[in-house]
Amino acid sequence: MAITDADTVLVLGAGTSAPFGLPLGGVLIDKIRERIRSEIAHALGRDFTSRLQEASVSYAAFYRMPFYGAVGSRHIKWNGNSGQIMQSVNADLERIQNLEKLLANQTSETIDDFIVENPDYADLAKIGIAVEFMMGCYDFDDYRHAVKPFSSRITSPQNGLEIRNWIHLLINVIRQGIRSGNVSAENKIRVITFNYDTILEHVLSEQFSNSQLMQGKNYQDFVEIVHVHGQCGELNEQIASPQKRCVSWAQGIHVVNEPDVPGEILQARQTAREWVEQAGEIYLCGFAFARPNLRLLGLEQPQLHRRRLFVHNYDGNVGLNRTAKTLESEWVSVEINEATPDRPMQICDWIRTGYLGEIG
Incomplete structure (x- = not known):
């Protein structure tokens, strides 16, 4: 045996x-929702577009807004080493607001169930999982990272x-x-x-x-x-x-x-x-x-x-x-x-x- x-x-x-x-599957629902809220709070009172731009292209700014940075990176137009966020990001920003509301009132027991029940938000929920795992698997600061x-x-x-x-x-x-x-x-x-x-x-x-x-x-x-x-x-x-x-x-x-x-x-x-x-x-x-x-x-x-x-x-x-x-x-x-x-x-x-x- x-x-x-x-x-x-x-x-x-x-x-x-x-x-x-x-985090386990049920906890992930709350973790992703809390991260969205905390990142919004981080950018309050500042130029949100500028913060989003930085988090989407800058290593140093990523770990302060990793979820928005990851989503924003899908809408970056690069010109050499310089990247500019495009207007197409606005559709995702609206979807993120809807995602946060869905997560706050979700009956699903796990994030996997949530993804199946809400296919229009599956890509954002999966980015949320990936971000939680990235932050759970690495230690970050402004200049470097290391596997835990x-x-x-x-x-x-x-x-x-x-x-x-x-x-x-x-x-x-x-x-x-x-x-x-x-x-x-x-x-x-x-x-x-x-x-x-x-x-x-x-x-x-x-x-x-x-x-x-x-x-x-x-x-x-x-x-x-x-x-x-x-x-x-x-x-x-x-x-x-x-x-x-x-x-x-x-x-x-x-x-x-x-x-x-x-x-x-x-x-x-x-x-x-x-x-x-x-x-x-x-x-x-x-x-x-x-x-x-x-x-x-x-x-x-x-x-x-x-x-x-x-x-x-x-x-x-x-x-x-x-x-x-x-x-x-x-x-x-x-x-x-x-x-x-x-x-x-x-x-x-x-x-x-x-x-x-x-x-x-």
Whole structure:
């Protein structure tokens, strides 16, 4: 029983990014709305057009108005190194006002649901997600930026608690699998992620080969990752234009039930379904068990072979437990860790308990 065994899959949901300070789907609705309001307040009493122009083209001004800067960058006419914002931005400015009102009175539980329910504002909402992730993944000042220390041994989430970096523990499980001969280029660890961020890939690239025995080895030779909802892109140390990077990241986001999904996302989802169909053991971590995502993976399909599901439930959420248990059948067993709101189980503790296998 380990993710290093053949025919196993690790499924990651948004909860696995929370220890690194990134907001969850429901919180994103409020975060984007609050950012729009704060950026408007920042520009009050000043020449808004001038502020928007600066935020859209200037590195130094971006982090003060990142949402408006990213949206405005789509309307910049460049003449050499000089950029001028065009009148076409006015239509987006009006849409931003409407977006803020929609978000303030939204019944949708997550930003993904909001995007599906409000397709005319999907592009702006996705830019909002990208901006929140950009500001959550980088430290900015007037002249420079740096990727936040996601590779550190200890993570510092927003609630101030310091907890062990769970990706470090995952690396230890994988290394143990390599030493035992279970993990190889022919039998890679399979990871399905619903997350838009690439913190997992970043930490793996930074830390996988940081021991003498693993020196020179590339994690991609042992781990295969598919993003079924798309991704924002790599966490590069150098970003020439954070405004354009946010727009690019937004274009990489494709939520479930959204029409006109590009071919590479359809292929990623097909690969994920094939992995799940073949798997005898599935490990689900930080995963909310939303019905559309269960259907995307094919987990609600009747099974004709033995399957075991191992579920991480951070705080003993009753709805998650109930939904997970509906997947049980004569052929499928579901094991969920014990936790309560008063005594939650961190992801690092779930891994330490041995759910993913021997840490080594």
